[in-house]
Amino acid sequence: MSGYPDYMQESIRLVEKTRSERLEKGYPLMSAEEKSEILKKWHPDYKEGTKRLLKIGPSAGQLMPHEVADILEAHPIINPKDIDLTDISFDLDILIIGAGGAGLSAALLAHESGIDPDRILMVQKLRLGDANSKMSQGGIQAADGTDDSPTRHFLDIMGGGRFTNKPELVEVLVKEGPDVIKWHESLGVMYDKNPDGTMKLEAGGGTSRRRMHSCKDYTGLEITRVLVDEFLNREIPYVEFTAAVELLMDDKGQVAGSVLFNMDSDEYLVAKAKSTILATGGFGRLHIQGYETTNHYGATADGLPLAYHVGAYLRDLDSTQFHPTGAAYPEQIVGQLATEMLRSRGAQPVNKFGQLFVHSLETRDAESSAIIRECYERNNGIITPTGMRGVWLDTPLIDLIHGSGTIEREFSAMYRMWGKFDIDIRREPMLVFPTLHYQNGGVEINTKCETSVPGLYAAGEVCGGVHGKNRLMGNSQLDLYVFGRRAGRFAAERAKKIEIGKLTLDHVYRYERWLSEAGIKTDRRAPLILPEYRGKRTLEHKIKIL
Amino acid sequence: MNGKDEKFITIYIMGKKHMVPANLTIMKAMEYAGHQFRRGAGCRGGFCGACSTIYRTKGSYKLQVALACQKIVEDGMIVTQIPFSPADKKRYDIDRLKPEANTFLEYYPEISRCLACNTCTKACPQDIMVMDYVQAALRGDVKEAARLSFDCIGCGLCAVRCPAEIVPYNIGQLARRLYSKHVVGPASHVLNRVKEVNEGKFDEEINKLKNMPKEELQNLYNSRDIKV
Numbered sequence: 001m002s003g004y005p006d007y008m009q010e011s012i013r014l015v016e017k018t019r020s021e022r023l024e025k026g027y028p029l030m031s032a033e034e035k036s037e038i039l040k041k042w043h044p045d046y047k048e049g050t051k052r053l054l055k056i057g058p059s060a061g062q063l064m065p066h067e068v069a070d071i072l073e074a075h076p077i078i079n080p081k082d083i084d085l086t087d088i089s090f091d092l093d094i095l096i097i098g099a100g101g102a103g104l105s106a107a108l109l110a111h112e113s114g115i116d117p118d119r120i121l122m123v124q125k126l127r128l129g130d131a132n133s134k135m136s137q138g139g140i141q142a143a144d145g146t147d148d149s150p151t152r153h154f155l156d157i158m159g160g161g162r163f164t165n166k167p168e169l170v171e172v173l174v175k176e177g178p179d180v181i182k183w184h185e186s187l188g189v190m191y192d193k194n195p196d197g198t199m200k201l202e203a204g205g206g207t208s209r210r211r212m213h214s215c216k217d218y219t220g221l222e223i224t225r226v227l228v229d230e231f232l233n234r235e236i237p238y239v240e241f242t243a244a245v246e247l248l249m250d251d252k253g254q255v256a257g258s259v260l261f262n263m264d265s266d267e268y269l270v271a272k273a274k275s276t277i278l279a280t281g282g283f284g285r286l287h288i289q290g291y292e293t294t295n296h297y298g299a300t301a302d303g304l305p306l307a308y309h310v311g312a313y314l315r316d317l318d319s320t321q322f323h324p325t326g327a328a329y330p331e332q333i334v335g336q337l338a339t340e341m342l343r344s345r346g347a348q349p350v351n352k353f354g355q356l357f358v359h360s361l362e363t364r365d366a367e368s369s370a371i372i373r374e375c376y377e378r379n380n381g382i383i384t385p386t387g388m389r390g391v392w393l394d395t396p397l398i399d400l401i402h403g404s405g406t407i408e409r410e411f412s413a414m415y416r417m418w419g420k421f422d423i424d425i426r427r428e429p430m431l432v433f434p435t436l437h438y439q440n441g442g443v444e445i446n447t448k449c450e451t452s453v454p455g456l457y458a459a460g461e462v463c464g465g466v467h468g469k470n471r472l473m474g475n476s477q478l479d480l481y482v483f484g485r486r487a488g489r490f491a492a493e494r495a496k497k498i499e500i501g502k503l504t505l506d507h508v509y510r511y512e513r514w515l516s517e518a519g520i521k522t523d524r525r526a527p528l529i530l531p532e533y534r535g536k537r538t539l540e541h542k543i544k545i546l
Numbered sequence: 547m548n549g550k551d552e553k554f555i556t557i558y559i560m561g562k563k564h565m566v567p568a569n570l571t572i573m574k575a576m577e578y579a580g581h582q583f584r585r586g587a588g589c590r591g592g593f594c595g596a597c598s599t600i601y602r603t604k605g606s607y608k609l610q611v612a613l614a615c616q617k618i619v620e621d622g623m624i625v626t627q628i629p630f631s632p633a634d635k636k637r638y639d640i641d642r643l644k645p646e647a648n649t650f651l652e653y654y655p656e657i658s659r660c661l662a663c664n665t666c667t668k669a670c671p672q673d674i675m676v677m678d679y680v681q682a683a684l685r686g687d688v689k690e691a692a693r694l695s696f697d698c699i700g701c702g703l704c705a706v707r708c709p710a711e712i713v714p715y716n717i718g719q720l721a722r723r724l725y726s727k728h729v730v731g732p733a734s735h736v737l738n739r740v741k742e743v744n745e746g747k748f749d750e751e752i753n754k755l756k757n758m759p760k761e762e763l764q765n766l767y768n769s770r771d772i773k774v
């Protein structure tokens with residue numbers, strides 16, 4: 001039995017018909033001009049009316065999606081009068097906010113840099129490791145192949161990012177890439193390998209060599225659970241279901257920890273720290289332009305307002321990454337990711353007539369644009385029962401190319417997820433459409449992961465600059481560990497040298513002033529901490545009694 | 547299926563009756579019914595195990611398991627989440643361990659009490675052969691334990707159901723780290739590349755690119771050779 005309705009199965013027959021011919025012919029890559037044209041016309045980033053210039057703060061004048069500007073042009077959620085800054089619950093060298101890959105790496109390296117575990121605290125609003133990091137399927141780039149080099153990797157990243165990246169960050173990323181893989185292996189991460197013990201390396205959109213390392217299609221799960229296991233082994237203190245809601249500063253203008261919110265008891269806690277590391281990840285749950293997202297429940301971009309309240313610079317938030325292949329059907333998993341690795345291994349995007357219309361491995365911005373054009377300009381997409389449009393991702397090609405059994409072996413997550421809806425991706429294609437995936441821009445950092453405010457470090461998806469205006473597959477996973485580790489190391493160095501002065505929340509008043517001076521009248525408050533998905537009736541009738 | 551033709555069914559969330567749209571996952575149905583998750587939701591995509599759920603359906607005595615974010619509601623379903631399972635993860639120094647049966651027995655001696663009842667396997671929402679990986683660990687077959695447990699998302703349901711009070715996912719985690727670190731070992735081309743980087747082999751090349759005018763870099767990019 002197929003999970004697809006009859007009319008979709010009819011189209012699948014056409015897809016089957018053209019399969020062997022398509023396999024042979026392929027589709028040419030776009031020229032630089034074609035690419036820039038299609039981006040302008042079809043990439044959601046270029047859609048009019050979706051962005052505005054930020055009105056307040058040190059990065060005022062930057063263009064960003066309304067959804068992001070909305071959480072920056074919003075009131076802080078705490079009232080400083082409610083907080084007793086003399087009642088300190090945690091007195092620390094290092095506070096790490098967010099236990100995804102970046103935060104966990106920072107914790108391990110802070111520990112290895114000689115900070116006593118008891119002087120470190122990890123706070124995490126969900127469980128340890130429940131983060132975008134765990135969801136990464138496809139892989140992680142690093143230039144360790146014999147026909148590859150960090151120099152090539154550098155060029156691929158700069159081109160992929162449309163030459164808007166911060167080159168010194170890219171340099172660090174590519175040079176430390178192989179060392180991150182080495183580190184993972186020393187911790188016991190199970191990478192996919194060839195029989196001779198070399199890494200299985202694959203291509204990704206925009207890579208000029210095969211440099212994608214994977215752990216089946218559970219790459220992030222495997223790396224994250226090893227890091228969590230190691231983190232627990234080191235007995236570094238942590239609190240789960242506790243969110244950072246406002247950073248603290250001291251009278252010397254340094255960031256000095258954070259006000260925390262215990263999500264079980266609704267009480268606040270004060271954590272004072274010599275170095276604070278922001279590793280809160282990205283913004284998928286802001287549903288930019290109403291898009292569905294691949295991101296985890298906690299991806300509400302808390303790091304942006306937290307950092308902006310204390311005056312940190314932001315960058316590159318005008319560009320958003322839409323992943324070309326999110327599920328468009330079945331409805332229950334709309335927006336969930338169909339990993340790019342499927343295309344690396346041979347799956348092709350085809351329209352409802354079974355025709356190819358784009359190369360399988362364009363950079364993500366171009367690939368997404370081509371799919372949107374196919375659905376909306378050329379009207380060659382399938383329309384689902386809920387009115388969504390999508391094109392086919394022809395997965396059966398993978399077994400055809402690499403032998404039967406490949407999909408089950410290498411893509412067990414995908415096989416399982418679609419299988420639950422009676423879609424056998426070994427035999428039937430997946431219906432896909434671009435989905436909101438990654439926050440390209442964010443808090444500006446230098447190579448030491450320092451933000452523009454002393455005492456505040458940042459690493460991972462919350463940052464901007466590494467990937468410029470478009471990130472390539474597998475480079476975010478690399479970014480987390482490269483810069484997560486650096487944040488831990490440099491934050492430790494700083495913590496050994498400095499003293500914190502008198503704690504203050506004056507920046508909250510300053511922020512309120514910025515808002516009122518810019519004439520912003522709103523009842524929006526940020527950070528959001530959790531997205532709101534409750535039913536309309538519930539929200540309309542909600543009162544607070546208990 | 548939006549608008550008029552939306553079909554509703556009845557489910558019982560922790561015993562309380564709710565009418566919800568028939569096409570929702572358990573997670574979205576609970577939200578529809580007014581719950582805002584603090585615990586019990588993580589990735590929302592089948593990758594984290596935060597949303598472990600047990601349920602019974604109308605007319606069935608069987609206790610079933612699911613991930614709330616991956617399972618569609620059924621009429622008459624009685625559900626509750628188990629967002630946490632108490633377990634004692636042992637601390638160890640992975641560098642010093644040996645990939646053998648004794649390592650498992652030293653840290654998790656309770657695995658020797660495995661009854662081979664297969665309850666864990668039946669409880670696994672990932673359809674993993676849980677009993678087989680526990681048994682493989684007991685035999686010292688680290689490779690098999692690592693391979694079989696690979697898709698584990700640590701949801702905890704096997705541990706909650708095991709009559710011998712074993713925590714299978716801790717065994718799997720240990721097995722995978724032992725296997726990768728002590729049986730397979732590092733890839734030599736990775737170590738070589740790290741050495742080359744540390745010796746400064748690429749410094750000059752990258753510096754050149756870093757300082758190149760944008761136009762020149764663009765040309766270089768557009769004409770780079772692609773071998774994939």
Ligand SMILES: Cc1cc2nc3c(=O)[nH]c(=O)nc-3n(C[C@H](O)[C@H](O)[C@H](O)COP(=O)(O)OP(=O)(O)OC[C@H]3O[C@@H](n4cnc5c(N)ncnc54)[C@H](O)[C@@H]3O)c2cc1C
Pocket residue numbers: 097098099100101102103123124125126129130131132133134135136137138139140141219220242243244245279280281282294295296298299300302303337437438459460461462473474475476477478480527529
């Ligand atoms: C489905 C999916 C697939 C992906 N696949 C790939 C891939 O194949 N290759 C690749 O390179 N990249 C991939 N990515 C991107 C990459 O995985 C993410 O960019 C990356 O994991 C982000 O890591 P992070 O540590 O910065 O943030 P996260 O991993 O998201 O961790 C941030 C953590 O901070 C917590 N947090 C947030 N706010 C607060 C707060 N106020 N207080 C306390 N805690 C807070 C969050 O809950 C979260 O747990 C993928 C992303 C997704 C979503």
Ligand code: SF4
Pocket residue numbers: 595669670671672673674676697698699700701702703704705714715
């Ligand atoms: S092995 Fe256990 S913890 Fe892992 S996914 Fe299966 S039931 Fe959950």
Ligand code: SF4
Pocket residue numbers: 659660661662663664665666667676677680707708709710711712714
């Ligand atoms: S449930 Fe427990 S006792 Fe039964 S097979 Fe699994 S591990 Fe062994």
Ligand code: FES
Pocket residue numbers: 586587588589590591592593594595596597598613614615616
């Ligand atoms: S929320 Fe992560 S598996 Fe369901």
